[in-house]
Amino acid sequence: MTFRVEVVCLHDGSEQRCSVVETEKSELALETLGMSLDEGKAMLHGVQNFMAAQQVTEDLKRKRVCPTCAERYHSKEAGKHTVKTVFGPIEVSNPRWERCPCQTEGARTFRPATAWLREP
Numbered sequence: 029m030t031f032r033v034e035v036v037c038l039h040d041g042s043e044q045r046c047s048v049v050e051t052e053k054s055e056l057a058l059e060t061l062g063m064s065l066d067e068g069k070a071m072l073h074g075v076q077n078f079m080a081a082q083q084v085t086e087d088l089k090r091k092r093v094c095p096t097c098a099e100r101y102h103s104k105e106a107g108k109h110t111v112k113t114v115f116g117p118i119e120v121s122n123p124r125w126e127r128c129p130c131q132t133e134g135a136r137t138f139r140p141a142t143a144w145l146r147e148p
Contacts, residue, residue, distance in 0.1 A: 030050065031053065032049070033049045035075050037078070039082070044115070048070070048078065049070045051067050060071070069101065076113060077126045080118050084121050085121070091140040096128065096130050097135055098118045101126060101127075106121070107122040107123050109141065122139055125139075137143060
């Protein structure tokens with residue numbers, strides 16, 4: 029038998045699916061009953077990565093336009109950041125965007141994820 033665990037994100041009437049672990053089980057024995065510890069860890073890591081990526085993507089979409097003039101911010105650099113979660117470290121998007129021309133004060137570039145990232 030083959031078992032596949034998927035995570036589904038339901039948002040704004042659409043679905044995003046991600047297969048997080050697939051395992052093959054053939055003979056039944058006490059040692060092969062259910063999931064192994066490694067399979068459980070892989071499943072949890074996959075779910076955590078997918079959920080975090082979906083959350084960060086949605087947050088970045090909301091912050092992508094200037095609140096003053098509604099123009100889209102231009103990308104300066106893609107960037108990633110490693111976040112320590114209770115289930116282990118994960119890597120999330122941490123882009124750097126150029127300040128909007130209508131904004132005359134402050135840094136020329138900024139990282140929108142700094143609003144929720146607390147680690148250096």
